Amino acid sequence: MIDKIKQHIEEAKMFHADNKERLEEFRIKYLGGKGILKEFFAEFKNVPNELKKEFGQVINELKNTAEEKVKSIQEQLESKEESKGQFGDLSRPGYPMEVGSRHPISLVKNQILDVFSTIGFNVSEGPEIEDDWHNFTALNLPEYHPARDMQDTFFIQTNPDILLRTHTSSVQVRYMENNKPPIRTISPGRVFRNEAVSARSHCIFHQVEGLYIDKDVSFADLKQTLLYFTKEMFGKSKIRLRPSYFPFTEPSAEVDIYWGLKTETDYRITKGTGWLEIMGCGMVDPNVLKNCGINPDEYSGYAFGMGIERIAMLLYQIGDIRMFYENDVRFLEQFKSSL
Structure with missing residues (x-):
């Protein structure tokens, strides 16, 4: 058995x-x-x-x-x-392909770069971890200069001379050190400032800064460049420049565009004036040119800079800057059609 x-x-x-x-x-x-x-x-x-x-x-x-x-x-x-x-059944319809989406910050950054590339600006990039010279001193901000207090900085504890860059102007310094005029470059990138996170500000954000150095560059050239940008980017043809102060430009100005007062949102974001600040600008200070090895008696130039998040919030009517960094799929999927 x-x-x-x-x-x-x-x-x-x-x-x-x-x-x-x-x-x-x-x-x-x-x-x-x-x-x-x-x-x-x-x-x-x-x-x-x-x-x-x-x-x-x-x-x-x-x-x-x-x-x-x-x-x-x-x-x-x-x-x-x-x-x-x-x-097995090859006659069946294929599965629908999920369409990806770009982040709104990437979309706006690419739009800005496209506008300036059409008028001869190239793109330059640099390190996010910078030294004091490129981030401050070369930009007319020597040690103990009171204007350093305008930017709350993340320093590396082991080396106080090393920090997270507070603006992409440091890229412009590196570009001027390694290139001779004429210079026409735009520098996008991520920057860091030790600020409280709220609906309107963040400790991490993105900037795009432009620089043009050549002979006989004037403030009128700067104004015409900015007017071209606002027309292409926003469809707005009315701008104004208000006197301001930046250590690395002289004279300096804040740039406003006339946004209008057509809707309730327009009243809210412009505080009822119709005008909206979008960037800062000015003529490059001769000391900055000298620090970068460029003769200020022979060359002049202008610079400008804007926050990408601020522009994106305007274009897409986003009310809270924190939404850019929370990786909420429901928010990001709204940009699928903007490839």
Whole structure:
């Protein structure tokens, strides 16, 4: 009897089925209510006592072998059916492809770069971890200069001369050090300032700064460049320049565009004036040119800078700057059509 059971074990191990019907026949043959295992268990009482242990072991082995065989073949058949269901019918329509989206900051940055590239500006980039010279001193901000307090800075504790850049003007310094005039470059990038995070400000944000150095560059050239930018970017043709102060430009100005008062939102964002500040600008200070190895008696230039988040908030009517950094898919999916 034991040899007969062992023979069934070998047959179960060698069994293969390519359809569910044959597998079901195998299952009923061994595991069914009237199957072979049921007969062997019924014979257990007739087995001599000295053979009961071995008899029970081989019966259990046959049972486990049959159950494992049924399970493994069933999984294989289901896997084949699933694969056939997905890929067997070539006439089926394809699955819809999810359209990706760019981040609104990337969209606006690319728009700004496109506008300035059409008038001859190239793109320059630099390190986010800067030294004091490129971030402050070369830009007419020597040590203990009170204007340094305008920017709350992240310094590297192990080396107070190393910091996270507070503006992309440091890229312009590096560019002037390594290139001779005429220079016409625009520098986008991420900057860092130790500020409280709120709906209107963040400790991490993005800037785009422009620089033009050549002979006989005037403030009128700067104004015409900015007027061209506002027309292309916002469709607005009315700007004004208000006197301001920046250590690295003289004279300096804040640039406003006339946004209008057509809607309630226009009243809110312009505080009822219709005018909206979008950037700062000015003529490059002669000391900055001298620090970068450019003769200020021969060359002059202008510079300007704007926050990308601020522009994006205007274009897309986003009320909270923190939304740019929270990676909320519901927010980001709104820009799928803006590829």
